[in-house]
Amino acid sequence: MTKLSTTLVVLCSLIALSLLAISAAEEIDGKTPKMRPHTVHFHHPKDQAHRKKFAGGYKLVSDPTLILDYHFGPVMTGQNDVIKLFVIYYGEFTKNQRTTLRSFFKSFWHPKAPVKTDRPTVEKWWQITRKYVDLYNTPVTSNIVAAGELFDNYSLGKDLNQSTIQQLVIDSFAKFGTDARAIYLVLTAKDVTVESFCMNVCGTHFYTFPSDATDSQMVPYGWVGNPATQCPELCAWPYAPGGSLAQPLIPPNGDVGIDGMTITIANILAGIGTDPYGNAYYQGDAGAPLEAAGACGGIYGAGGFPGYPGELLVDNATGASFNVFGARDHKFLVPWIWNPDTLQCAGQV
Template identity: 45%
Template sequence: MASSSHLSVPLSQILFPRSLLQNPHAAQSSVATWWTATETYYNLITSKKTSPLILSLGSQILDESYSLGKSLSNKQIVQLASNGGQKDAINVVLTSSDVAVEGFCSSKCGTHGSSLSAKNINGKRSKFAYIWVGNSETQCPGHCAWPFHQPMYGPQNPPLIAPNNDVGLDGMVISLASLLAGTATNPFGNGYFQGPKEAPLEAASACPGVFGKGAYPGYAGDLLVDSTTGASYNAHGVNGRKYMLPALFDPSTSTCSTLV
C-alpha cells in the first residue's frame, strides 16, 4: 500500500496504516481487529480457511509543489495514483484541505477504483487499485467529517471530540478506512457489493453513520471516551493512537458489525 500525497501527511495518518499491521489480539478493539473483518468475505468463497489479508507499506511521495495545481479532476487523481506501484498495489492519494477535487463535497468524500499500469510487466499490463481521500476541514466538514462536526443535514446533535484533535484529519481516517475495506472486498468492481454496480454499497458504505452499538441517524453509537480529552473513538492503534472506524457489513449475518 503506497501513499501519494498532494502536500503533507500528518503523523496520525501515517500511523493509521501501520496500525492495520498490528497483532489483532494486541488490544480488544484495535485497528487490526477491525481489518480482520474483511476476511469474512473471502471465507465465503471457499470451505477452507483462507490466508489472512496481508498488507505491507510501500513508499510515500509528497507533492509539496502541487504539481497538478489545486483543482484536480478525477483523471488527475488517477494520474497521481499511477506514481505508486503498478502491480499488486493499492495506491492512496490524500489531498490537503486547500485542494479541490471534482465531485468532492457535492457527491463524495473520497473514492476508490482501479487503472491499468502504464508499462508492461512480464509482457502484460496489470491492474492496480487506488484510493483518494480529501481533507474536508475547510470545505465541507459537516458532510465528510461527521460525527466530529455538526452535520449539514439531519439531526443536529452536538459533534463529538475528535480523537486526534483534528476534525479534518480524523474525518479522513474514517473515509480512508471505509474505502480500504471497499477496495479489499471489491477492488475492480466485480467483487462483493449490494445494489447497482454504478453505485455499489460495499463493506463499509452499506453501514453509513454506524460506529458503535445502538447507532441511529444522528447518533454514532455507544463509543469509547478518552477520560483525559473527552474524545470519542472505537479503535486503538500503534503508539497509543485512537481512531474512529466505520462498522463493516457482515455477509454471514447480514448485519453491521462494530468494534464496540
C-alpha cells in the same frame, strides 16, 4: 460442483471482469479513460434520520435483511498474506497530520506490538474483511503494511478531477513500482478541490486500465480528501454538527479534517479489499454500489444509525470520542462493516 461447472463459473467471472475493464475505459478523444469510480457517500444524510420505533416489543416496520451479493470477481488476497499500501500526499500536510495518518496505517499490522485482546483495535476491525472470500474460498488478506510514501507539492495544481487522481497514481509507479496486489492511496490537502468532493462523495476508489504505463495491470487505488474547510459537516461527521448532533464530538487526534479523513480511508480500504474491481461484493448499482463499510454508513457503535453514531468510547483525559485503538495507543473512529457471516454491521470480529 462438477469440474465442468467450476470451469464455467471461472470463465464467466473472467469474461465479466474483462467487460467491466473495457467499460471502465471508454475513451474520450481516443486517449483519456472515462472514470467510473466507486464512491464513498456522505457519512450521514442531510435530513436527520430517526431510530426505528418499537411497539409492544415488536418492530412497527420490519426492514429486509441487508445482503451484499457476490458477483464472482476477485477480492484483495495480497501476496504472502500482505497487502502493500503506498501513500501519495498531495499538497501541504503538517508534521502532526502526517504522524496521525502514519500511525493509522501502521495500526493495520504492527507485529512488534501484539494486539491486546481486551479492547477494540484497528487490526481486529480489519479482520471482518476476512469473512469475504473469492471463488476459491480465499479471503481478503489479513495484513495491510505501509510500504512507501510520496510527497507531491501541487504538481497538477489545486483543482483536480478523477482522471488527474489516476495520473498521480500512475506517476507514482516510477517510485513504488507497479503491483496489482497492492493498494495506492492519494490523499489531498484541505486546500485542494477534487471533482465531486463535498458535492456527493468524501472519497473514491477505482483501478487503472491495462496499458504500457501500468505494465498491462489493473491496479486498485483510492483517493480521500481533507474536508476540514470544505465540508466538515458531511465528510468529518460526527466531528462536526449534523444528523442528531447539534454539537460535534471531540476528535481523538485534535484535527477535525484528519480524523475525518481516517474514517473515509477506512471506508475506502474496506471497499478496495472486498470489491477492488467493482465485481465482487456490493449491493445495488455497480456504478454507485453499497460496499462493505458503505452498507453501514454512519454507524460507528452499538445502537447507531445514519445521523446518530452509536455508543462510542470516550478518552477521560480529552473527552474525545473514538471506537478503536491503533499503533502507539493512538485512537481512531472507523465505520462498522457488514459481516457476511451474521448479515449485520459490526465493529470487530
